[in-house]
Amino acid sequence: MPTKNLGKKAARVLQFTMGVRNKGVAATLSAHGFTDEELADGWQKLSALTTGRLGIRVPSTLDPNALIALDTWENKWFPIAQASLEARFPEIHEVVFLNLAQTDGAAVIISVGTLIDRLAEQRKTTAGKAALKLLATRGITDAVIDQAKTLVSKLSTVDSTPDAVGVTPDEDARREAAMWSWYREWSKIARTVISDRRMLRALGFLDTSGQAAEEDDDADADPDADADPDADADDDDVVDPAPFLPDPPVTPRT
Numbered sequence: 001m002p003t004k005n006l007g008k009k010a011a012r013v014l015q016f017t018m019g020v021r022n023k024g025v026a027a028t029l030s031a032h033g034f035t036d037e038e039l040a041d042g043w044q045k046l047s048a049l050t051t052g053r054l055g056i057r058v059p060s061t062l063d064p065n066a067l068i069a070l071d072t073w074e075n076k077w078f079p080i081a082q083a084s085l086e087a088r089f090p091e092i093h094e095v096v097f098l099n100l101a102q103t104d105g106a107a108v109i110i111s112v113g114t115l116i117d118r119l120a121e122q123r124k125t126t127a128g129k130a131a132l133k134l135l136a137t138r139g140i141t142d143a144v145i146d147q148a149k150t151l152v153s154k155l156s157t158v159d160s161t162p163d164a165v166g167v168t169p170d171e172d173a174r175r176e177a178a179m180w181s182w183y184r185e186w187s188k189i190a191r192t193v194i195s196d197r198r199m200l201r202a203l204g205f206l207d208t209s210g211q212a213a214e215e216d217d218d219a220d221a222d223p224d225a226d227a228d229p230d231a232d233a234d235d236d237d238v239v240d241p242a243p244f245l246p247d248p249p250v251t252p253r254t
Helices: 007-019 023-030 036-054 064-088 090-096 105-124 126-137 142-155 169-193 197-202
Strands: none
Touching (some): 007 036, 023 169, 036 169, 064 105, 064 142, 090 105, 105 126
């Protein structure tokens, strides 16, 4: 059975598909058969899964300012919502944060989008309304949630076609398997041929501490994510923004 939300797999594939837009990554992988068509294929597999589960499609180009703002929103409000619900409404916490955690880069579109959708579902029950009232006292008001909705909307498009809400569990599982198979092939090739730490971080293979990023917990997760033995404490711990930012203008030499 697929997970009840997008989970870590889709987040990792999203990070990878954004990371390969880095010119250095693209140039290295192109020597091993990674073409625009391969990228489009991976993007289509990811889009098919996310559209089927959430009705959200992430566009191929992102507004970097909106992405930073959404990441800032997530960093502030995720821990507050998680701590408050876990302490006061543990059953609702389990539902809202099932397989959901803070993310980096473009994956915040998925994580925050999932959170606000699940919070909206809580309006349907008495306990859920009480939980939302508690969150409002913590600062997560309707206005704050609307801020996140606006940013997610700016960074994604919503598909309201029947397919977006009518995918069967078997079809959902098939889409997830197809997406993960594509990712495992190219992620293994990328880790083999790329040694630059900034490129690896852009692809989602290193976390902000320089250690290998945690893989999905499922049995078919890529087994090659051992801790990076070359990690050093002085390594820059800022996620490489290159995949998300336009190339700087070139000033001709005089």
